Amino acid sequence: MNYLPRIVDTELEELLEASGAVLIEGPKACGKTATAMRAAASKVLLDIDDNARRLIGVDPVLALEGDTPRLIDEWQLEPTLWNHVRRTVDRRSRSGQFILTGSAVPADDTTRHTGAGRITRLRMRPLSLYEAGHSSGEMSLRRLLDGEHQRAQRSDLSIASVAELVCAGGWPGHTGKPLRSVLRVNQGYLDEICRVDVSRVSERRRDPVKVARLLRSLARNVATPVAMAKLARDVGNDFDGMKVDTIVGYLEALERLMVIEDQPAWSPHLRSRTTLRATPVRHFADPSLAVAALRATPLRLTADPEFLGLLFESMVIRDLRIYAQAADAQVFHYREKEGLEVDAIVEAADGRWAAFEIKLGERWVPEGMKSLNRLARRMEESDHEKPSALAVILPNGYGHADMQNVGVIPIGALGP
Numbered sequence: 001m002n003y004l005p006r007i008v009d010t011e012l013e014e015l016l017e018a019s020g021a022v023l024i025e026g027p028k029a030c031g032k033t034a035t036a037m038r039a040a041a042s043k044v045l046l047d048i049d050d051n052a053r054r055l056i057g058v059d060p061v062l063a064l065e066g067d068t069p070r071l072i073d074e075w076q077l078e079p080t081l082w083n084h085v086r087r088t089v090d091r092r093s094r095s096g097q098f099i100l101t102g103s104a105v106p107a108d109d110t111t112r113h114t115g116a117g118r119i120t121r122l123r124m125r126p127l128s129l130y131e132a133g134h135s136s137g138e139m140s141l142r143r144l145l146d147g148e149h150q151r152a153q154r155s156d157l158s159i160a161s162v163a164e165l166v167c168a169g170g171w172p173g174h175t176g177k178p179l180r181s182v183l184r185v186n187q188g189y190l191d192e193i194c195r196v197d198v199s200r201v202s203e204r205r206r207d208p209v210k211v212a213r214l215l216r217s218l219a220r221n222v223a224t225p226v227a228m229a230k231l232a233r234d235v236g237n238d239f240d241g242m243k244v245d246t247i248v249g250y251l252e253a254l255e256r257l258m259v260i261e262d263q264p265a266w267s268p269h270l271r272s273r274t275t276l277r278a279t280p281v282r283h284f285a286d287p288s289l290a291v292a293a294l295r296a297t298p299l300r301l302t303a304d305p306e307f308l309g310l311l312f313e314s315m316v317i318r319d320l321r322i323y324a325q326a327a328d329a330q331v332f333h334y335r336e337k338e339g340l341e342v343d344a345i346v347e348a349a350d351g352r353w354a355a356f357e358i359k360l361g362e363r364w365v366p367e368g369m370k371s372l373n374r375l376a377r378r379m380e381e382s383d384h385e386k387p388s389a390l391a392v393i394l395p396n397g398y399g400h401a402d403m404q405n406v407g408v409i410p411i412g413a414l415g416p
Contacts, residue, residue, distance in 0.1 A: 003038065004127065018120075042067040045073040069096050074103065075102055100119070127171070136413050147402075152400075156396050163308060214250050219284070219294045269382055277336065342371055344356040352385070355390050357371055
């Protein structure tokens with residue numbers, strides 16, 4: 001299978017020049033190993049090399065010997081390696097020594113403190129539409145944050161195509177494969193998480209049936225700030241209630257596996273008495289996992305435009321996160337108790353920001369523009385500068401955006 005260039009390729013190259021080691025973290029099957037191997041000069045693959053794992057049990061340092069950068073794939077299978085990597089980086093005092101990849105965070109949180117200053121983390125996600133070839137990238141998020149005027153030719157991504165893209169997901173291994181087969185593989189992916197993976201990264205065994213129920217509840221409430229109490233009610237039943245604390249433990253395990261990735265609330269300092277909601281918006285690492293949890297199909301999704309709209313929003317958030325990371329920015333949501341909501345706020349490290357409403361069709365554009373204009377007026381009461389861009393993101397249409405007006409961006413034209 002041909003390698004699809006990734007946005008993190010450049011990020012990895014830059015980090016290797018500045019850091020002793022780079023840890024690439026992301027969900028299983030998002031392409032970490034393929035990306036890392038393109039930058040590595042030697043490798044040890046712990047998930048398939050039993051001899052290497054036995055060697056680590058005898059003398060861990062020997063596993064670190066080899067041309068640099070040396071790839072240690074799925075390092076979390078042998079967590080003791082973390083401290084040896086750190087010490088080796090200290091001893092050699094050179095950048096670009098190791099690339100570690102991991103699809104789970106060890107339950108004992110081995111990496112909490114000891115890698116600071118030696119090992120830099122790089123988050124990797126499934127393919128964005130731009131990386132998968134479904135977006136022209138004519139409208140750059142980085143340039144939007146710079147306040148540049150941008151336009152794009154018409155994008156003709158149909159609602160049926162949106163449903164198929166949401167169902168298939170951004171998994172590199174699915175490229176070119178029939179959708180029917182991809183749907184079954186995605187369901188198997190979640191089944192394995194329920195049966196094995198969640199208990200493997202937890203400090204206690206987790207009930208696979210309850211994990212599956214939780215995944216279904218998260219899927220039904222994708223792209224919403226669903227409360228823990230509601231998730232607990234969904235997962236429990238009349239005979240076996242579940243406490244919120246227990247739900248928290250299950251969610252922590254899914255976060256360790258990087259299967260879910262909540263969207264935090266934006267908290268600008270407002271001079272008014274406006275009360276902001278702090279509950280995160282729930283997302284899977286890829287919207288295809290929500291589809292898999294519900295055993296949905298493109299046909300079912302096109303018959304339920306409201307739910308498809310939430311999945312489309314989740315797919316856009318996935319892409320915005322990928323593009324934002326490359327621009328040293330983060331993605332938030334904005335919600336007031338008084339009712340104003342904005343789907344995505346992208347804020348750069350230097351304070352520049354842009355806001356986006358995400359809609360499944362042009363009929364909802366006026367509503368999105370109204371919310372964005374209200375937010376801009378609200379921010380006049382804050383410590384933030386004017387937005388670099390305000391825009392409604394849609395599946396299709398022509399694209400235009402500038403600092404003076406609320407723009408429109410087809411997802412088939414958005415890129416890094």
